Amino acid sequence: MYKYPVYQPSLKGNERKYVNDCIDTNWLTWQGKYVKEFETEFASYIGIGYASATCNATVALHLAMVALGIGPDDEVIVPTLTYVASVNSIVYCGAKPVFVDSLPDTWQMDTKDVERKITPKTKAIMAVHVYGHPCEMDELQSIAKKHNLFLIEDAAEAFGSKYKGKFTGTFGDISIFSFFGNKTITTGEGGMIVTDNTTIMDRVKLYKGQGLAKYREYWHEVVGYNYRMTNVAAAIGLAQLERADELIEKKILLAKWYDELLEDLPVTSHNPVGDVVHTYWMYSILAQNADQRVLLRAKLKENGIETRPIFHPVHTMPMYTGNYHPFKVAEDLGWRGINLPSYPDLSRENVEEICSVIRSFYKPNS
Numbered sequence: 001m002y003k004y005p006v007y008q009p010s011l012k013g014n015e016r017k018y019v020n021d022c023i024d025t026n027w028l029t030w031q032g033k034y035v036k037e038f039e040t041e042f043a044s045y046i047g048i049g050y051a052s053a054t055c056n057a058t059v060a061l062h063l064a065m066v067a068l069g070i071g072p073d074d075e076v077i078v079p080t081l082t083y084v085a086s087v088n089s090i091v092y093c094g095a096k097p098v099f100v101d102s103l104p105d106t107w108q109m110d111t112k113d114v115e116r117k118i119t120p121k122t123k124a125i126m127a128v129h130v131y132g133h134p135c136e137m138d139e140l141q142s143i144a145k146k147h148n149l150f151l152i153e154d155a156a157e158a159f160g161s162k163y164k165g166k167f168t169g170t171f172g173d174i175s176i177f178s179f180f181g182n183k184t185i186t187t188g189e190g191g192m193i194v195t196d197n198t199t200i201m202d203r204v205k206l207y208k209g210q211g212l213a214k215y216r217e218y219w220h221e222v223v224g225y226n227y228r229m230t231n232v233a234a235a236i237g238l239a240q241l242e243r244a245d246e247l248i249e250k251k252i253l254l255a256k257w258y259d260e261l262l263e264d265l266p267v268t269s270h271n272p273v274g275d276v277v278h279t280y281w282m283y284s285i286l287a288q289n290a291d292q293r294v295l296l297r298a299k300l301k302e303n304g305i306e307t308r309p310i311f312h313p314v315h316t317m318p319m320y321t322g323n324y325h326p327f328k329v330a331e332d333l334g335w336r337g338i339n340l341p342s343y344p345d346l347s348r349e350n351v352e353e354i355c356s357v358i359r360s361f362y363k364p365n366s
Contacts, residue, residue, distance in 0.1 A: 003304030004354060007182035007282070010344040011236075013243045018235035032231025038238045039192070042177075045241060046167040048194045050201040052208060053229035053237070057156045057178030057191035061089035063227055064174045064193055067203040068150050070095050074123040076152075079109035080313040081330040082128040086154050087314045090126070098122070099315045101327040106273045107131065110329070111139040118143075124150035129158035129168050131270060131310070132184075132251075132281040137163045137171045150174070156191075159184045160248040162277035169194055174204075179233075184247055184281060185240035187233040248279050250344040255280040257348055258340065261355035265362050282339040284310055290335040296361055297338060303357045310337030 022028055035053055043051035054060040070076060072094035078086055080099040090097045100113040107130050114125060125144055127135040144151040155161070155169040156178035162168065169175035174197070179190035193204050206212075211224030229237075240247070255278075259269055268286040272278035287293040297307045313330040314320050341354060 002306040004306065004341040004346070004350060005343070006306040006308050006339055006341050008343045008345070009181055009186045010243075010247060011239075014239040015236050018239050019232055022232050022235050027231050029231055030228035032234070034231050034234040034238055035229055038229075038234040038241065041238060041241055042192055043194060045244060046169055046194065048167075048170050048175075049196040050198070051192055051194045052201065052204050053234055054191040054193060054208065054227045055229055055233075056189045057176055057180065058085040058089065059225070059227040060176040060178075060191035060193045061085060061154065062092045063204055063208055063225070064152055064176055065089055065093045065095070066207050067174060067193075067200050068124060068152070070123055070150075073121060075119060075121040076124045076126055077114055077117050077122060078126040079128050079130065079330070080315040080327050081107065081130060081311055081333060082154070082314060083156070083311055084314055084317065085156075086126060086128050087320065095123070096121070097314075097320070099320075099327060102130075102330045102333060104329050104333075106133050106136075107270060107333055108133060108135040109140075111136050111143065114140070115143055118147055118149075122147065122149060124152050126152045126154055127172065128154040128156075129161060131284055132158045132161050132279040133270065133272060134158065134161050134163040134168050134276045134278070136274075137168075141171060152176075156180075157183070157281040158279065160244060160277070160279045164275045170196075173197060174200055179237055179240075184251060184279060185237065185244055187229070187237040187240070190229050190233045190237060247344050251280045251342065252278075254342060254344075254346060254351065255283050257351045258283050258285075258355065261352060262358065265359060267358070267362075280342065282308075282310075283342045284337055284339050286333065286336040287338060288336070293336055293338055296358065299361045300354075300357055305341065305354055305357060307341075308339040310334060310339060 039051040074095040076090045081102045087097045101110045151172040153172035153175035158168040174195045177192040179187040207224045208227045211220040211222035213219040270284045313334045
């Protein structure tokens with residue numbers, strides 16, 4: 001057991017009360033009242049027309065692809081520096097992921113590389129807001145409009161983040177969020193699909209619920225999926241959403257503490273660039289090189305502090321290495337990056353203790 005895990009949820013609101021209500025009323029499935037309440041309140045919070053809850057974010061991504069009609073012979077442009085689910089969801093539909101590199105300052109997808117990778121087969125761009133920092137959405141919207149492409153936002157790690165005053169997840173034709181146990185708000189496992197497009201949301205709901213017809217009982221119109229969220233999960237999510245502002249503010253405060261305490265050390269922090277609100281799903285730093293990262297993580301582990309490497313670029317993984325060519329920025333970030341403990345219940349004193357170990361690694365005699 002670690003003294004400081006890399007993440008743990010903060011369950012200090014109405015989670016127990018709402019879950020007990022599910023049990024007391026015998027409503028555990030997707031038909032319970034909390035699913036609809038969670039969807040409605042989530043859409044209202046980020047300022048979008050429609051929201052539909054799913055059992056996890058990976059299926060939300062798959063469902064987004066299905067709802068947009070993405071299939072064989074289509075190409076979807078996606079950053080290689082992302083969690084593998086972003087890319088897998090494209091392959092689930094028989095489409096081809098086309099990788100792009102990252103920007104060295106924001107770590108987000110390089111829009112110039114996006115433009116270079118567009119072909120007649122390109123059907124969509126997937127903007128992944130990696131680690132909570134927004135992508136350059138003005139440029140991506142412009143590119144998508146110019147080439148008549150769908151814009152998908154994978155905001156799994158960016159709940160509460162903003163680009164020019166507007167929440168991530170509200171720029172794309174369709175967007176998804178994650179509520180896994182290590183996300184800013186959690187349902188244990190869970191996801192959300194959001195859109196302002198009525199037709200797209202109707203397709204999401206049709207395919208999410210086994211293809212069940214809207215007005216004919218037990219009549220199925222398409223080969224669908226069972227991707228629904230349970231009432232219990234939604235009850236937890238609703239309680240978490242009630243504390244959203246508090247949790248986001250604490251994550252940003254944690255980053256401020258880390259920045260202050262690591263300021264004079266030879267590490268690079270993942271700081272906000274431009275008119276954005278970066279919610280720091282994980283507070284991440286870059287070591288000077290890959291070997292140093294190994295040694296620093298070992299030092300932290302010896303002191304009961306869990307860390308994780310940032311995502312390995314997906315194009316380097318065995319199933320995606322065909323026609324390999326390098327993505328220099330993404331690979332550099334992937335080999336040097338470290339996620340530090342980032343959960344909301346950390347205190348200033350906890351962060352000071354973590355940073356003192358990092359300081360002792362770089363300045364052992366200080």
